[in-house]
Amino acid sequence: KAGVTQTPRYLIKTRGQQVTLSCSPISGHRSVSWYQQTPGQGLQFLFEYFSETQRNKGNFPGRFSGRQFSNSRSEMNVSTLELGDSALYLCASSILPAQGLTDTQYFGPGTRLTVL
Amino acid sequence: GQQVMQIPQYQHVQEGEDFTTYCNSSTTLSNIQWYKQRPGGHPVFLIQLVKSGEVKKQKRLTFQFGEAKKNSSLHITATQTTDVGTYFCAGLIYNQGGKLIFGQGTELSVKP
Numbered sequence: 001k002a003g004v005t006q007t008p009r010y011l012i013k014t015r016g017q018q019v020t021l022s023c024s025p026i027s028g029h030r031s032v033s034w035y036q037q038t039p040g041q042g043l044q045f046l047f048e049y050f051s052e053t054q055r056n057k058g059n060f061p062g063r064f065s066g067r068q069f070s071n072s073r074s075e076m077n078v079s080t081l082e083l084g085d086s087a088l089y090l091c092a093s094s095i096l097p098a099q100g101l102t103d104t105q106y107f108g109p110g111t112r113l114t115v116l
Numbered sequence: 117g118q119q120v121m122q123i124p125q126y127q128h129v130q131e132g133e134d135f136t137t138y139c140n141s142s143t144t145l146s147n148i149q150w151y152k153q154r155p156g157g158h159p160v161f162l163i164q165l166v167k168s169g170e171v172k173k174q175k176r177l178t179f180q181f182g183e184a185k186k187n188s189s190l191h192i193t194a195t196q197t198t199d200v201g202t203y204f205c206a207g208l209i210y211n212q213g214g215k216l217i218f219g220q221g222t223e224l225s226v227k228p
Binding site: 043044056090106108 | 161206
């Protein structure tokens with residue numbers, strides 16, 4: 001099975017711009033989560049989508065948004081970029097939430113976003 | 117909010133020495149997962165512990181889940197250079213709607 005894929009792998013933007021990142025989960029996985037990884041803050045949970053609905057949300061400002069399509073592919077959007085948004089954005093998929101709990105996360109390679 | 121604290125942040129060992137990283141939560145966890153991220157790579161799932169007091173082994177790696185389901189540890193016996201990377205614990209907090217909270221990670225370097 002192909003793993004989780006993320007596009008683009010690298011991105012350079014300037015402050016004030018917006019960006020859209022894409023994630024294709026492992027075939028058959030219906031839950032997609034997004035994480036922000038920075039050297040100072042570690043892995044921070046952004047949000048989780050299941051069946052096109054946001055199931056969980058982390059503590060990020062409204063500039064960060066996402067969605068999931070009927071084929072389970074997901075996109076994440078960051079508007080009005082700030083310097084502090086520079087990070088590795090990781091997408092992870094899991095089969096489905098069992099008993100309402102997030103299952104094992106299979107991570108993609110990430111998108112490295114640099115904001116100048 | 118709920119946090120999962122992981123220590124130490126960095127650990128430098130000589131090849132052959134043992135290594136342990138600890139994870140503590142302020143809240144009872146439904147389960148705990150461990151991941152390894154190699155330099156330049158992405159986190160890869162290692163194991164999941166669910167039961168109170170559970171101990172699991174994977175070759176030289178031993179994982180423990182505390183009796184109160186608030187802490188966990190990963191112990192590597194006789195480290196090798198292939199063990200280099202950052203080890204993350206991730207706690208599942210049930211009353212947070214099934215949110216997975218990652219620890220800060222422990223970066224392990226192994227000197228040959």
